[in-house]
Every structure is written in structure tokens, then in C-alpha cells.
Amino acid sequence: MRQMGTSLPDLRQLDTIPLFNTSTDEVEREFLIPALEHSLRYDRGVGFFSSAWLRRVSKGLVALARQGGKARIVASPILSAADWAALCQGVDAQSNPHLHAALAKSVEDLAEELSQDALAALAWMVADELLEFRIATPANNLDGDFHDKFGQFHDAHGNVVAFHGSPNDSERAFHNYESVSCFYSWLDQREQQRALDSVERFSRLWENRDFNVRVFPLPEAIRRNLVKFTEHHPRPYTSSPKRHEVKSAKWRHQIQALETFISKTNGILAMATGTGKTRTALSILAELRARGAIKSAIITMSGTDLLGQWRKELLKRSPFPAVYCAFADYKEQQQFINDPTEALLLVSRQMLAKVLSRLPSEMVSEAIIICDEVHGLGSDGLAKALAGRIKPFKYRLGLSATPEREYDPEGNQFIEGEVGPVIFEFGLEDAIERGILCELDYAPLPYALSDEDRQAIHAIIRSHHARSMAGEHPSPEELYRRIASVRKCTATKLAPFYEYLKANPGVLERCLIFVENREYGLKVQELVLGFNARIHTYYAADDQKQLETFSKGSVACLITCHRISEGIDIKSVNNVVLFSSSRARLETIQRLGRCLRIDDANPDKRALVVDFVEEVDDDNEGDEGGEGVEGDEERTDKLRRDWFEKLAQVRRKDAS
Secondary structure, eight states: OOOTTOOOOOGGGSOOOSEEETTTSOHIIIIIHHHHHTOSEEEEEESOBOHHHHHHTHHHHHHHHHTTOEEEEEEOSEEOHHHHHHHHHHHHHHHOHHHHHHHOOOHHHHHHHHHHOHHHHHHHHHHTTSEEEEEEEEOTTOOSOOOOEEEEEEOTTSOEEEEEESOOBSTGGGTSOOEEEEEETTTOHHHHHHHHHHHHHHHHHHTTOOTTEEEEEHHHHHHHTOOEETTTOOOSSOOOOSSOOOSSGGGHHHHHHHHHHHHHSEEEEEEOTTSOHHHHHHHHHHHHHHHTOOSEEEEEESOHHHHHHHHHHHHHHOSSSEEEEEETTEEOHHHHHHOOTTEEEEEEHHHHHHHHTTSOHHHHTTEEEEEETGGGGGSHHHHHHHTTTSTTSSEEEEEESSOOOTTOHHHHHHHHHHTOOEEEEEOHHHHHHTTSBOOEEEEEEEEOOOHHHHHHHHHHHHHHHHHHHTTOOOOHHHHHHHHHHHHHTOGGGHHHHHHHHHHOGGGGTTEEEEOSSHHHHHHHHHHHTTTOSOEEEEOTTSOTHHHHHHHTTSSSEEEEOGGGSSSOOOTTOOEEEESSOOSSHHHHHHHHHTTOBOOTTOTTOOEEEEEEEEOOOGGGOSOTTSTTHHHHHHHHHHHHHHHHHHHTTOOOOOOO
């Protein structure tokens, strides 16, 4: 603790010398010791550390200790056997009261101990948490040594002195020709920026957010035996591969997404369907696991089909030895709750709140939660059930091709507050240009609403206004949904589709037809059976085997609705017909993603989207007394057509 009656440490009392070197200056006496004496925290990243350095700056360390200050050091795993033994002894003493008592020293004893037995002092400083030490090893794009030499001093007033230079923290460094450049945060804006950049760089290392360096606390470093002794013993750990496995340069966005998440620790990856969201999430899991940053994981989403796909991937590629599932017929959540260490739980979104409410709080501080199709978390029911339950996780990852919930600011606010903002984007245009998704053609079929449809829409609008005047306050979203349902189910779309099929019957091969409901699907089914008998349906109550039959090619065309919109990977799907198109682009993008995946069995594949666009007289848009609601819906068709037409112009540019 800082002694009573002393002034607060103030680095501004130092001389602001920009450069020290061992030829003309006594670096420890003129810089290191005075800076420690005027600091509350000392942060250091260094290639080589030895206890001999502690002896050289003992006067400054004693002052730091008396002021209640602490030191944090990140170093390479290059240590003497004696120093490593002292560090390990200090860690053991943190949990062993008898050993801690044997090592215990007063601050007044520190100077004498450092001069007489630096190893004992080192062990005590670690045991008493005056010094926190971590081991750094290069990873991913780097496969050499952690070789940097930089640091910062922090005082009680928010001032920082940052420095970098050639010397390690060793006795030899004081005898070599070495130099140190210094930056003082209070001098001017440039000096302040240099100091703050150094602070951020150290924070990235300390918090394990640098993609190319893995940093391990001492207990984890001891467990992994991550030491390369200076006596030239063989390296006792395996150097990590230079890069994560990536098929080719065109998939480099996955590495960029991984690097971004490691830096940010939470947020959403907005990646187009088919660009490897699952693979990227698994790479993030593996990277965090390799760093010792997490001890468990939870992965959640909706939909038995999608959960089943994740389960297959996890059983092959999970970095955790135990994989539990809690969806459909799998009821393994209690096993995970009983012992989440070194385990992963794949859980449906509907069961997530119940599971999270039963987890120990200490578990989430060393865990990651991955929310696939994260936009689904924003519904009213889930937002209420999950409020405050996701944010405590140390790492929070959201995945979605379309993370924003259109027309739902409250849902978007909830998702960003719990999971985080969008931190990485790789959209459809990017994926098509790079050859990850195939190019597409667009066929908009014009249709017009019948008089009966118009009357139904006007009746919906009148009912909405009547309820509003009666004080019920129906939501605008409800009004839009009811009007959209009339458009999605109008019989006037069937005739133009029939004419299109007469000219293009092949569109029904490897085709998904999206309809609003089973009743409308029956009308479509009767129509298409005249052109192709290999037709099947796939609705909420249908057997999943029908989807498997379609994926194997035994069925040419599948008529379906919402159930297949998200996450399902059937590369052979070539054509999509959108009888039902949502006002929000989210659902349209998901359905488009079903046909854009590259198919190795069909290298020349071009996707086709058949859409329905209402013909409207621009001079007569809208409705009488409808406050433009009907006109808004009509314009939605045209906006979707314009977007599809623009997307159909995108061409592959980067095949490398």
C-alpha cells in the first residue's frame, strides 16, 4: 500500500529526455529508476527477462512497491532454469499459505532481498502479486520468437512515459551498446499519441487480443511447459503453424474475420451465406482454446436442421473433448451444467435462457458464447428472457448474413447491447467477385393484384384505423404483415409463372420454391406437377428425410416456406422461385443464399432467381386513406427488383 503522507507519484517531475544510450548515459540511474519511483504501474514487453535486471533497478522497484504500485511483464519463453523455478515457486505460493508465509517479506526488506537474493525476491513479488508475469509465443502469421522490447510507466494522474529500444531485461543489456527512445504523454499531441499507441499495444498483448501472439498467464504457461531455457535445451513446445488452414487466398476473409474478433473479443461477423461463417467460428474456438483464453463454450441457434449441421461439424472439429447437445431428442444440458470445464454445449435458442440461468457466474468469465443467425435473438420474447445473460461472457460472437432486424430498432439495440456491434463484413457482392459464390441471373415476373386482393387490403387498412381510433394501438408491423400476406398469396402470380414454365421447364430442376403457407403451396404444386412429377414439399410438420432426399437429387424441386430459409447447405440448388418475399431484405438474402453456393459437380453453375414484381401505375400509387401503406408495399417490390438487378450485374473478379 502507498505510505500515508507521501505525495502522489507524478511522472512530470522527470526530465523529458528523448533518447538514452548506454554509451553516454547510465540508463538505469537516469531513466529506469526515476521513472519507477514516480509510477504506480510499470508495463513491459520484452524478448528476454532475468532476475538480474531486478537487482539493477531495485531502488525503483522498492519505491513502486511502497506506493502500492505493480509491475506487469510479458516476455518470451526464454528464461534461465533458476528464474523459471523462482517464478513457479511464486505462483505456487499464491494458493499455498505455508509457502506464501515462507516467502513473505515486507516492502522494507525488498531492497536488501533484491541485492542479496534476487531469485527469492522474484518469487515473493510474484506470490504477493507485486509482479504479474506472462509468457508470449508468436502464432498464426508469425513463427519466430517474441522479440520486442517496449514498455510504459503510469502515474497517479494519468500521465504515461512510453519507451522502446534495443535492450532486454538482463544484466548483459547494461554492458552492451543499447539505446532507448522515450515519449512523454504531457508534452504535445504527437508525444501523447505515441505513448497511447504503446499503451494500446501492450493491452492487446496482455488481454490476448493480438492475433499473431498468444499470451499465457504463468499458471497456464507452467501447465503447458512453455519454457525454452537459456542453456540451449531443445524447445519443449511445438511451434504453431504459420497460418490457419485456408483453402486458398480467396478465403482470406476468414482469417481477417478471425483476427478482428481476437482483437475485439466480442461482436458480429456479417458474412454472406456460403462464405464460411461456421468454419470461421470454429477457427475462433480453436484459436481461443490454443491461447488458454477459454475453458468452455456455448453455441446456440434456432432450427433442428441447422443445429444438426452444427453437431456434425463439432463432432469432427470441436477443440473441446466433450460436446453436449440440447435440442430435439438430445437432452445433455445437465451434463454440461454439472461440469462445463473443457466442454462445449450446442443448445437451441429456445432453451438458452434456462441453461444460462443455471450456469455458475465464474464459468462465463472463461467462456465464449456463439450465436448463429444472431438476428433471431432480437424478438420480444427472447430479448426479455435473455436480458443481461449474454453480456457477462468474456467472449461473445454473433454470426449472420443479415444481422440487422429491419423495422425493429429495439431488437437491434438488444443484440448490440448483449453480443456487440458488427465488427466485420463480407457481403454477397464481395463473395461473387471473389468466386466464393456463383454469379446469378434474375427473372422478374410482372403481376397485378386482383380486385378481390385490393378489397382485402383496403379492408385490412380500415380495420387498422378503426382499432387505432378505439384505443387498441395496433403496431405498424402488424399492418404491414397482414397486407404482405395478401400479396404473397395472390392467385394472380400463378398465371405468369405458368407461362414462364412453358418457356423454361428446366427451371424446376434443382429448384426451391418458397411460398407463404401450405395452402398456397398446394396451388403451386398442382401447377408445377404438369411440368415435372419429381416434386415434393417440406413444411414444418414434414419429415426431415424429405430434405435429405432432395439434397441427394432424387427429388427435382422442393416447395417450402420459412423452415429452410436459414443456414441449410445444399450446394446443388440452382434455382429459387420467390412467390413469398418479405418486406425486410433479411429473409430474401437468406433464401437467395440457398442457390448461390459453388457446386464442384457443376463448375459452370449460374444461379437463377425467379421473382414476382407487382405492376403499378406510378400516377396511381397508394390507397385512399391508407396513409401510403399500400404504396409502400408496392414500392418494396420495385426496390427488391432494383437490388436483384444490380446484384445480377456483379461478375467474378478475383479468382486467386
